[in-house]
Amino acid sequence: MLANAALALLTGVTALTGVTAPRPFTPAPATLSVLTWNICAGTNAGCALYRLSPAEVAWHVSAYAARVAPDVIFLQESCSSLDRPLEYWLERRTGREWSVRSAWLAARDGTPYPCHPDRFGGPRGAQSVAVAVAGPAPAFRTHALTSPPWYVRRAAVCAVLPALRVNVCGAHLSSGLPGDDGQPGAPYRTRQIGELMAAATVPGHRAVFGGDLNVTPPDGGGASAAGHAAIASAYRAYDECDRRGARRTGRWTHAKPIPGGGVLRRKLDYLFAPRGSVRLCHVEQGVTLSDHGPMYARLAL
Template sequence: MTWNVCAGTNPYCSLYRRSAQDLAWNIGRYALTGPIKPDVIFLQEFCTGAAGALELWLEKQTGRMWTIQSWGLTSNDGTPYACHPDYQGGSRGSQSVTVAVADHAATFQTYPLTSPPWYVKRSALCATISAKRVKVCGTHLSAGLPNDDRQPGAPYRKQQIRELMAAAAKPGYRTVFGGDLNVAPPDSDYGSAAGRRAIVPAYKAYDECDQRGGRRTGRWTHTSTREDGNVTKKLDYLFAPKGSVRQCHVEQRTSTSDHMPLYVKVAL
């Protein structure tokens, strides 16, 4: 499962400034109620201060052992990119990329991604699960905004996706990677052409959870509100080895975040 929970700095999302316990409950219920019960969870715009609460909640409610690792984003000057405090003024840590693994021991590693020097640094957080011979990597890529990807050709997201794929690959292991990649699918009719081109190598090497046969697109996972109405896009992805995707689900009933949870079932 991957989900950008929009908890850190966006006041228009309902998890903004919510407590660690609230974050744990809202995230955990999607791990329990979806048609696919995840063994691995990727989170973006999660707060590092809530990792312990989420781990305890998942263990109590699922009866499984969970291991959670977070990587906190940093600003361009190296300082933590902090989540805004909760409603009582308490610190919630840094906005993060987080990976949760159930049952099996996992080795975590962070891979820095080439990032614009004028905005937050990006990384992929990977977990190697030796018992299953699986390597999983979650990330949150640059947004492609004028102050984040200003050169022609979306150079930062293009580089980041290539670096993410290199980090996720491990000989003899199955690879699953994804998260909020901040690009539109190649065959969609929205988003920048540069962004759509940036994601093409991933589709060539892997199957994406929700792609429609030969058409490289899928259901929307993100909604934004504008004066002329809501705009929906697919920005969230889960890639797995060719031929291994058995089921895909997009939970489009949530109003908790501006992103929807995305689930994939992969044959091992």
């Protein structure tokens, strides 16, 4: 009888302990939403934003950004005069504080590579890459990328987000066309990708980087093996937003008409993030403002 009572008491204590024992607290992961878009605003007469004023370009870009609500935006083929109008329109449309920093491309003599003027002849600054960040102003930094000395010099723009301990970097790499790293082996884009990864690496911080990298994915087919090899190192170390299972590929982000008819569609735009962090990836192929579609990722960090 006493043994049964003791067993019942012990069982009750065990059950009570199981119910009331505190569970370890696991904080929810922080989220970060990132948008990359080659807006084709600088010198390509075939694009809708070509020769629009900085305020007009900012109006269109902010209108799309407001739909997807990013925290960080990477822009390529922007113009340096877009920075302040873009801050204004992003803040007006989203109700958040924004900071924009651009780095202009340089001609071979080191002078800024100009955007074509607007349709009224007004200057629009230099063709540039830009990073926009919502919230308190981050610490921006520009990193030169090794480029063909006879052609346009490229750069990456990075921003440290101290609250998330994240470093974000956007870039637009050499095109791969004749005269711009078109030689066998894609030596400049290979170096640029390595330099972009190095720029994104900050001790104690996680790296998120991307942009128009002007190479096709390793398992995508349809382009040179050199371009595939150039981007493979990023796939080895990070998750790419639109990766398809084991295959290192994704949906097309760039459409180019082919002489004689047809359209060449390729993935040239990327977002890389820490392993296991990608929660959503969207490629907007219906946007007609640019020859590139915007690419958007939601990350849990």
